[in-house]
Amino acid sequence: MSSGSASRHGRLLISPSLSTPTFSTRSPSPSPALQHHHHHHERRNSTSSPKPLVPFPSSSSASAAYRPRSSTGGAAAPAPSAAFAHNARLAAALVPAAAFLLDLGGLPVFAVLAVGLAAAYLLDALQLRQGAFFTVWAALLAADVAFFFSASLSSAAAVSLPLTILALLLCAETSFLIGIWASLQFRWIQLENPTIVAALERLLFACVPIAAPALFTWALVSAVGMASASYYFAAFCMLFYWLFSIPRPSSFNNRKLDASVQDCDGILGPLESCVHSLYLLFVPVLFHAASHHATLFTSWGSVCELLLLFFIPFLFQLYASTRGALWWITRDARTMDQIRIVNGLVALVVVVLCLEVRVVFYSFGRYIHAPPPLNYLLVTVTMLGGALGLAAHAAGKVGDAASSAAFTVLAVLVSGAGAVVIGFPVMVLPLPMISGYYVARFFTKKSLSSYFTFVAIASLMVLWFVVHNYWDLNIWLAGMPLKSFTKYVVAAVIMAMAVPGLALLPTKLRFLLELGLIGHTLLLCYIENRLFNYASMYYFGFEEDILYPSYMVLITTFLGLALVRRLYADQRIGPKATWILTCLYSSKLSMLFMTSRSVIWVSAVLLLAVTPPLLLYRDNSKGAARMKAWQAYFHASVIAFSAWLCRETIFEALQWWNGRPPPDGLLLGSYILLTGVACIPIVILHFPHVQVVD
Template sequence: MIPPELQTRSFRPYIASSISSPSFSSPSSSSSSSFPTSSAYSPNQNPNPNSHFSSHSTSSSRSRFSASSFAHNTRVALALVPCAAFLLDLGGAPVVATLTLGLMIAYILDSLNFKSGAFFGVWASLIAAQIAFFFSSSLIFTFNSIPLGLLAAFLCAQTNFLIGAWASLQFKWIQLENPTIVLALERLLFACVPFAASSIFTWATISAVGMQNAAYYLMIFNCVFYWMFAIPRVSSFKSKQELKYHGGEVPDDNFILSPLEGCFHTLNLLFFPLVFHVASHYSVIFSSAASVCDLLLLFFIPFLFQLYSSTRGALWWVTKKANQLHSIRVVNGAVALVVIVICLEVRVVFHSFGRYIQIPPPLNYLLVTLTMLGGAAGAGATALGMISDAFSSVAFTALAVIVSSAGAIVVGFPLLVCILIFLRL
């Protein structure tokens, strides 16, 4: 047999290196061991080259979300808690019993730290209470109309769903596991609560005092909930890191509502009370001058309120140029003030307080118009911040004196005394 040292490398048997035998590494082998080749597998090597970009996009999307408590609970509670009380009163004992039992089960599950069970328990309680409400309220017989009964049932179901959405925002684990769902629920509440709450509040008021001035009740509640929800608010769950940009101006992405919801809120504020009045008083809307004034008041009072709300950013979805917004407020506000003053004179002043006016016509119309229009113009100028220099202050003071004197003459204050007071001032 040929000795191993005389054999070629291909025929040599494998001899394992022992501890006693020294081992030498060549520069090539050391370099190859220090730097792995492309065919070698490394556990730290990312097999997916696109995962870097996906992880970067995921982190950037999550950086815009910050888990925190819902900051608008008071605002939503003022709208939904009275609605829930009205629905419980309307549903009666079956709804109260069903809801109480379901919420007790949800509370027990929550005390046992079974968070998902408590969440589904709340929703199951609301669904069971809604089913009990459908069988116990008899809305169709109450309204004596199938379309109105179905519409009222849909309104009650929508309000119940909004209460469930509000309750869902109180679970912190939903914020952590499903941030997009939390943002959608917050936007849903601010988009839908004004419609449902104003309708439920009007329904309750009509049940108490009657249908005569129902459109005005709806107009008032629309204005209240428009101020509470439609004015742009910063989201509770979006990151506030962008506030340092744009000179401290909040970016549009951090607002809860989008321009689409702002447009719908404006349309609801301007036209829903008017349409409701036409639908409920269609037979007498043109029967007298007072009825025509009702139509004008139901449009121009919300319109004037909309213009005042624009000083708080309500028309941010129209334009962000301050000069354009100021022009819109001044021009449209002047037209709205004139129409409202004339309609209030016909509808309220001369209709209900005519016996207190001591001046014979036509001077009484002139002085009442001067008093009301001058007072409204001064109040509007103050609200818009137009009294800011010496000239505007002098003009406002003169207007206040003239308006006060005209009002004193209207109610029978001596004319000579009014002139002396005016000259003294």
């Protein structure tokens, strides 16, 4: 349809096809005469120059005024099913950020937002879409004003005014990004302003990786302290770099109107991608230098911390370049591969040497039995040789006979050197070397028998190490004797070593891998809960506080979630095992914020009750409701029961929030609120038809 025809009929043409629905940009219910003329004009154009259909994304907050009507019966035709494609990754960044801002702002901000969003919902229900849109922005603006005058930031301004101003600017930017994300949920904006929504999407992807790491680090430091803030910040930078800086297809790049603003295959352009790379590499280092300027170069350990904060994100960025993260440097695959190999080799050597100084000799020097300078040589051979061998295999450089033989020799050498370092008896020194041979044979030949032979020999080595170093110590650790605690640790290590072999079993034996992963995760949760919440060691009549590092909880959680996602993507575990493992790993994060010793199990039960609508039914066929009514009632009752089991955790959270024990009415209301919020996924995802008002 020509532009003149579009302006004459007040319609935005999507496709010149008779069966394609059209969407009004002015009137919600055009007259039948105009529709008849419009379809006649479409038929005439479709016979001369047919064009492909380009669907518009829809949104859950779309107005009913944009449901297309047929020209004959006037019944509502089905709206396009595609939504804004990146809601999930934006929710992962902005929803926790919004929750943290609400916690900072307190009751005034919560009250302003509650009133404003309720008014916006009412206007949207009355099909006053522009009013709902401006009400959302007015609510965010009013919440910002209330936030700026909150008591917490007013008291912080007395300590450091420049830092408070930066914090306010960060909070204002985050609120602005939340408003942009909310604006993209209005489908009428997508229809009437296609170039604007493409620019807003690009703005979100450009700004979220800058603002979210700082806000997440702020929240985590408020909970666990400032000691390792630089590493938290670097970890969040890598996380959001992966989510937003790797090229993603735009939700709006199929429209011809967007061709003028698309300068690359993805959402971001070269400038934004370059800024994200520089931010990832240098800002964590600068943050560490600013917060530790007094002790920056006082020891080799401090220097190694600076190098680690630069080269670990650098290694991560080189890995992300395999997914196109550095497309703005060059698009030639061979050149990029050379860049990865050369820079990765240098970065890997630096990281390994710094880890030796900062971690191995600093924290585990008591377990190194080789005398100096032989200990430095053997530790370097073990760590650097193992890292180079794994990197070569991961890069696909181990394939022919010569490289396989070199890889096998390196594995045997690394295993022998590591055994000498930890003081393994010389008489049985061939045993670890044999295990190195079998693990190399597994990597080169993909032999399952070789791998399980390696697991058996390595298990004997782990048992020897534990018995030799810990078995005779009269120490209470994590609320139990050390001898009992080491049994759980040994079992967890052996199960972890067995998982890669179980992953290669045939599909019929997939349940063994699922059982092994679930058992290992339960054991890991138990061990970390004991270490984190029973943080004291008793020996010889004395007590000493031992803090299990918070970053270890984060590392094991995110590594576990990444492993579960990868195994599910490779179809090695089923949806039920994925659901259970995701809930168990996610529940470990609750230990960072709640002091209760049972919070991890309570959180796991609540997540297992809430998440089935999100994880268990997502593979079912598309339909009006994937979950039957009786299943929904059953899940709702399970959610209510699980929330009741969490009553003590709710009580502790309310007591921490108010500073005093909450009254019974507040406790009951919080229980009802938690139950209702937990049931939202059931209604939104599986019964969307009950929300439609004709």
